[in-house]
Amino acid sequence: MTRGPLSFDELFDPAFLEAVERLRIVARRVPRGGRPAEQRSDDRGAGIEFKDYRPYVPGDDLRGVDWNIYRRLGRVFLRQFEELEDLPVHLLTDVSASLWLEDPPRARAGLRCALALAAIALGQHDSVGLFPFSDDLEVAERPRAGKGRWMRFAHALAALGPGGPTDFSRSLRRLEGMRLRPGLVVLISDFFDPAGVPAIAAAVRRLRHRLLFVQLVRASDAAPTVDGDVRLVDCETGATEDVSVTAAVRQRYRDAYRRFEDGLSGLARSRGAGLLRLDADGDVAAQLARLFEAGALAV
Amino acid sequence: MSLTFLSAGAFAAGLVALAGLLFALQRLRVRHRDVPVVTTMFWREAVEEARARVLVRRFRHPWxxxxVLALAALLWTVVAGARQDDRSGRRIVLLxxxxxxxxxxxxxxxxxxxxVEAAAASPEGRTTVLACxxxxxxxxxxxxxxxxxxxRLEGLRPEASPPSVERTLLALARSQGASSTSVVVFGDAPVRAEALAxxxxxxxxxRGGRADGAVSEPRVVALGASEAxxxxWTAVDLLVSVEGGPRALAALRLDGAPVESRERRESADGRRALVLRDxxxxxxxVRATIEGWPASSRELALPDRTPVRVALDPSxxxxxxxxxxxxxxxxxxxxxxxxxxVVERAGAAPDGDAAGPARLTFVADDAAVDTxxxxxxxxxxxxxxxxxxxRxxxxGLAELDADALAAAAGRPIGLVVEPAGARGVVAVESLLEPERGLLGTRSLPAFVSRTVRWLAERPPLRAETVAGAxxxxxxxxxDESGRAIDAAGLDVVPLRAGRYSDGRGAPVAAVLPAGTAAVEVADDPLRSSAEEERPSDGPDLATWLLLVAAAGLALEWWLHRTGRMP
Incomplete structure (x- = not known):
């Protein structure tokens, strides 16, 4: 039975936010053109971390000339400092019907994860956008920075409800069409796209962003509890499959699921993306803490 | 209910086979319980891998x-030719x-x-077979x-006894009382409407076992004479019976001369008979032949009942x-x-070698040594x-009370046999006296009648009784084998035709009653058992079974459509 949107109280938990505010997302390098923030960027500017020298050209700010070098070498060089900018974080939260089916729904863990990541990013002055998707992608919150925006995020997340079937191809094509500043795309989903992992890989290949996959899983995904003669009804597509669950069938299911997980892991590896398997029945904050080694997640 | 095309064993075997087949098929069927899942793609892969290799599943749905088994059993029952038998529980007696x-x-x-066929088709637990x-x-x-x-039928042959089916029916009626019983008579024994009452x-x-329309080679199956x-007394009635052939009748010739009869009968079993009176x-x-079938002819020598010409002395x-x-x-x-x-009175015994007719001569007592x-x-x-x-x-002296006669006559009663040139009997004339002799006793007419026939060299007329009476x-x-038949104080009944002897050793011949013949169609009050089984105008059992099966099929379809049954 698919349930409706989660309440704000189900998502917002001060203790949860307190547990994740120590975490940080560290970008190895953010693209140029961002807003000043805390992430190292390729821009050379007025930061405090010395980066390099370069020859003086007319028009340069004379405050950057390294006069010691000029005294020794007689040539004018400018000192360059690393520019700290923000990391655009695009949270793509899956709201397809499959995330709202069970109890508790996977959406609960997914949205709490999204809220946590948003709070972390906003806390370090990164811009965060919220893009819920199912069979298409929507813009719930455009990428903006501001520490105080997490409450707005929380309300936006609480307003999300069940969508249609999962369609990564269409949703990511829509995201790419927005021509957002390259940043970090966090895909929070169960990745149960009926088209399978190859379709997801094809869709992801077009993205110019760094990727973080958050896979919402349950123990029953790998070891289903259904037994006997059942007509399995896909909650997203309505497709049915008549199955007599025996040990042999269950083993073949496990094999199929393992192939799916292997495919998703391979995709993450191939894209240099992170992959977090988030147990929908477990403590989201604790699982995120394990993901953020030494308190930081390098992307 | 009884079956037309299958025996009970074959029907049961078929039913078991159907149950087994359906059981096997049932093991292949899948019941689908709807379970919503987040995705079916992994199951689809699992099933597609397995589908081609899975043949037998565990037994799933007993109801x-x-x-389905009930439906199959109904159809199988129709195939077996079930017919309605509202006599369920009735006792069946085959005679x-x-x-x-x-x-x-x-x-x-x-x-x-x-x-045998009828017994095989009857329920074992309620069927009794009797030979009458x-x-x-x-x-x-x-x-x-x-x-x-x-x-058990091997060696059993019809006995020389009158039909006893009526007697058996009455005995059954006494033993069965008011319990419902179906009696089927096999054979031609007549059953009168009076007995049925x-x-x-x-x-x-x-009546069972009548073959309809069976045409075979015609033949004379019976040619007999009975008392007219x-x-x-000097005439007999002739009956010739023919069976088989396309309605053929026999032609009769008496000493070569054709004789005609317009009295024709048709028996219940399809035999045709001609009856010639007097x-x-x-x-x-008498020779009976069927035209075109000379091999089927039969002959019968009629008895000689020409009266003995007797001249009686006027005295x-x-x-x-x-x-x-x-x-x-x-x-x-x-x-x-x-x-x-010649029956005469004489002063002395005639010459035994004298020519002329045989003589019964009564002589004076003192002229004769023996009676x-x-x-x-x-x-x-x-x-x-x-x-x-x-002799x-x-x-006819077997009935003679010799002791009483001797006492009355005051002399011993003796019988002497003498060789002579011609037959003759000499008796004392005191036998004709009312007090000392046989006059007034039933021995005299028997003596005169039998003696006259013996003198005329005609076969003796023996005392006869009717078998069954x-x-x-x-x-x-x-009986002839010496076995005693004791009626426990009642008048004894010789059940079979044959020779018997009574308690004094006197012979008794029992003959079949006149008119003992096949029952005639017109006279038979019994309906054929085949007629009784004729279906009524309403729907027969097979129709009802098919209707029930159709209803069951509709029920299964409805249960399937409503998800109550896989």
Whole structure:
């Protein structure tokens, strides 16, 4: 039975936010053109971390000339400092019907994860956008920075409800069409796209962003509890499959699921993306803490 | 309910096979319980891998299986030719007529074959088979397998007894009381409507085993003579019966001359008969032939019942005249009309070698040494006791109370056999006296009648009784094998035709009653068992079964559509 949107109280938990505010997302390098923030960027500017020298050209700010070098070498060089900018974080939260089916729904863990990541990013002055998707992608919150925006995020997340079937191809094509500043795309989903992992890989290949996959899983995904003669009804597509669950069938299911997980892991590896398997029945904050080694997640 | 096309065993075997087949099919069926899942793509992969290799599943749905099995059983019952039998619980008694008329041709064999078939189709637990001959013989008890019947019929042949089916029916009626019983008679034994009226309401009687339309080579299956129904002792009624062939009848010739009859009968089993009335019994030969089938002809020698021409001495007219006049076997003639026997009174015994007719001569008591002197050319002079007993019987003296006669006459009663040139009997005339002799006793007419026939060299007219009828005043009989038949104080009944002897050793011949023949169609009050099984105008059982099966099918479809059954 698919349930409706989660309440704000189900998502917002001060203790949860307190547990994740120590975490940080560290970008190895953010693209140029961002807003000043805390992430190292390729821009050379007025930061405090010395980066390099370069020859003086007319028009340069004379405050950057390294006069010691000029005294020794007689040539004018400018000192360059690393520019700290923000990391655009695009949270793509899956709201397809499959995330709202069970109890508790996977959406609960997914949205709490999204809220946590948003709070972390906003806390370090990164811009965060919220893009819920199912069979298409929507813009719930455009990428903006501001520490105080997490409450707005929380309300936006609480307003999300069940969508249609999962369609990564269409949703990511829509995201790419927005021509957002390259940043970090966090895909929070169960990745149960009926088209399978190859379709997801094809869709992801077009993205110019760094990727973080958050896979919402349950123990029953790998070891289903259904037994006997059942007509399995896909909650997203309505497709049915008549199955007599025996040990042999269950083993073949496990094999199929393992192939799916292997495919998703391979995709993450191939894209240099992170992959977090988030147990929908477990403590989201604790699982995120394990993901953020030494308190930081390098992307 | 009974089955037309299948035996009970075959029906049960088929049902078991169907149950097994459906059980196997049921194991292949899948019941789908709807379970919503987040995705089916992994299951689809798992099932697609397995589908081609999975043949047998565990047994899943007992109620669905039972419903399908019920439907299959209904259809199988229709295939088996089930027919409605509202006699469920009725006792079934199959009676095989084993009386004398069944000896004709292959009547008995055909009836026995039909009996075996009927017994095999009847429920074992409620079927009893009896043979109705001189007495009832139980061939199959209730609960015994019908397979035993054929073996028990081996060696069983019709007895020389009158049909006893009516008697058996009445006995059954007494033993069964008001319980419902269906009796099927196999054979031609007549059952009168009067007898049926005595049966209780719960007892139904029908006739089975009649073959319809069977045409075979025609043949004369019976040619016989019986006492003339008109009462004419010198004539007989002839009956010739034909079976097979396309309605062929036999042509009769008496001593070569054709004789015609317009009295035709058709018996219940399809035999055609001609009856000729009052055919003179003069020792002629009757030949019955079917045109075009000479091999089927039969011959019958008629008895010679030509009256004995007797001339009576006028002095004896008052004493013997009435008896001779009452004797149908005697024709009174004048002495000059060439009598065969002369009954006379004489002063002395005539010459035994004198020519002329044979003589019964009464002589004065003092002129005779012995009471009876028998002169016989065949006598040897040293007769044995058996010879003497035979002569006593030939002369009708077996009924003579010799002790009383001797006491009344004051002299011993003796019988002497003398060799002579011609037959003759000499008796003392005191036998004709009312007080000292035989006058007024039933021995005199028997003596005169039998003696006259012996003198005329005609076969003796032996005392006969009808088989199946009680013998008046006789309490005990012995049959030819010496077996005693004791009626426990009642008048004994000789059940079979044959020779018996009573308690005093006197012979008794039992004959079949006149008119013992196949039952006629027009006279048979019994309906054919096949007619009784004729379906009624309403829907038969098969139709009902099909309707129930259709309803069951609709129910299964509805259960399937509503998700209550896979």
């Amino acid at each position: 669905a299986y039972l419903l 095989l007529d084993a009386s004398a008329p069944m000896r004709v041709g292959d009547r008995f064999d055909l009836a026995a074959e039909a009996l 001959g001189a007495a009832e013989t139980t061939l199959l008890r209730s609960g015994e397998s019908a397979a035993l019947l054929r073996r 005595f049966l209780p309401e719960g007892m139904e009687v029908s 129904a008109s009462g004419d 055919v003179p019994a003069r020792g002629g030969v 004896l007219e008052a004493v013997l005249g009435p008896w001779l006049a009452a004797d149908l076997a005697v024709e009174r003639v004048a002495p000059d009309e060439a009598p065969e026997v 009876f002197v028998v002169r016989d050319p065949g006598a040897t002079g040293s007769e044995t006791d058996a010879d003497l007993r035979r 006593v019987d030939d002369l 009680p013998l008046d005043g006789v309490k005990r009989l012995r």
